[in-house]
Amino acid sequence: MANSGRWHAVHPSAFPHEQEALELLRDHLPDISPFRAWSNFEFIAEDGSINEVDALVVSTDRVYLIEIKHWSGTISGNQNSWIVAKTGGRERYEENPLLLANRKAKKLKSLLTRQAAFKNGRVPFIQAVVFLSAPQCIVQLDEIACQHVYLRPDGDRRGRPSIIDVIQGRATEAEGRPPISREVERALNRAMDQLGLRQRTRAASVGDYLLTRL
Secondary structure (H helix, E strand, O other): OOOOOOEEEOOOOOOHHHHHHHHHHHHOOOOOOOOEEEEEEEEEOOOOOEEEEEEEEEOOOOEEEEEEEOOOEEEEEOOOEEEEEOOOOOEEEEEOHHHHHHHHHHHHHHHHHOOHHHOOOOOOOEEEEEEEOOOOEEEEEOOOOOOOEEEOOOOOOOOOOEHHHHHOOHHHHHHOOOOOOHHHHHHHHHHHHHHOOEEOOOOOEEOOEEOOOO
């Protein structure tokens, strides 16, 4: 389990299922270099857009921007549009969340590149991935759409790596990418501080008052 120095919870989740997913990631993040993570934060990109990030994890050879979706049922579709079918035949359409996560990853890398911590260095590759965190989730996406989509270790993975295999670096060992050094890890930590992370603001408020119950 990662200690408090390696897991930075910028803001606690307001949703129990999201918090459970984050705790699963935190509990399996190795407590050694270069592993490090930040959860539940917002950043303002160069284009002025406000971007919410569920988790950003530094792994062995790259950084992962993790989009958490607690979608139960059978998920099918293609690289653009997914169909989430619940028990009882109810269906809904969702845009492939990897597309949005990838846009966030590019915007965040561009911002990190501008920070003083990377004045003489290079920000490592940031890979967008989707974590389908619901235990009752069956993935029936085509071979293109299922790329970078992962389930929990006890999910119906059908031989595919779990999200834990991903953040711990086992899923990409065969690719042979150079490892993230301790110097780069430290630079990332400084750059995230220099970025000035915003807390996510999903709680409803009126004026100076926070609504805790309707």
